[in-house]
Amino acid sequence: MERIRKGLVKFSWLLLKILPEGTPTEIHVEKLDATLPRVKRFCIEHPDVMLMIEANENPLESIKELSSLKNPVGLHTHIALETELVGVPYSRQHDLVAMGKQILADLFDRQIEHFAPGFWALNKTTIKVLKNLGFVYVHTYFTLSRDKWMIEDAGLKPVLVSRYCHDFDLR
Ligand SMILES: [Zn+2]
Numbered sequence: 777m778e779r780i781r782k783g784l785v786k787f788s789w790l791l792l793k794i795l796p797e798g799t800p801t802e803i804h805v806e807k808l809d810a811t812l813p814r815v816k817r818f819c820i821e822h823p824d825v826m827l828m829i830e831a832n833e834n835p836l837e838s839i840k841e842l843s844s845l846k847n848p849v850g851l852h853t854h855i856a857l858e859t860e861l862v863g864v865p866y867s868r869q870h871d872l873v874a875m876g877k878q879i880l881a882d883l884f885d886r887q888i889e890h891f892a893p894g895f896w897a898l899n900k901t902t903i904k905v906l907k908n909l910g911f912v913y914v915h916t917y918f919t920l921s922r923d924k925w926m927i928e929d930a931g932l933k934p935v936l937v938s939r940y941c942h943d944f945d946l947r
Contacts, residue, residue: 800939802826802915803946804852804892808838811943818946819845828852828892828915828940831876836883843884850890850915851876861899869905877909889913890935896920903930 805815805827819825823846829839830852842849853876855861855869873891880888891906892915906914907930916923918938927934 798939800825800941802828802937802940803943804940805829805943806833807944808834812838812841814946815943819847823847826850829880830854831879832872840883849880849884850892851880851888852892852894854894856897858895861897866901869901873905874909890915898923903927907932
């Protein structure tokens with residue numbers, strides 16, 4: 777299943793690269809040490825685009841620089857190094873997500889209710905963590921319908937994403 781899922785995500789991503797470009801609905805922000813000026817410039821032009829920020833990997837002072845922007849903000853966490861989440865226990869997932877949420881809430885001085893998992897990889901444990909930490913919206917790639925049902929079953933709201941990019945893809 778994981779292999780099929782991984783293939784689907786990669787294939788859709790390839791398609792997106794071939795198809796005419798549209799503005800993404802969200803940016804996964806992971807390399808702010810290199811991309812901060814580009815991210816700021818893009819966000820000023822596109823104030824509706826959501827910033828999904830990897831709070832555990834970016835320098836705090838760079839994240840803080842984004843707090844003057846109007847763009848909505850959510851948390852993006854790389855729970856595992858790849859799409860495989862099997863065997864990552866509740867405590868580890870909880871610590872990573874809780875830490876990231878706290879950082880963003882402090883720096884942006886607002887409630888953080890949106891979550892997008894790294895590599896679009898989540899499982900039932902992740903959902904439990906998100907629910908317990910008070911998240912409302914869980915972003916999922918539009919081809920991953922199994923995850924959409926899992927999110928809904930837990931009483932959370934899925935946000936189906938088809939156009940996204942990484943901060944390092946911005947020109
Ligand atoms: Zn990521």
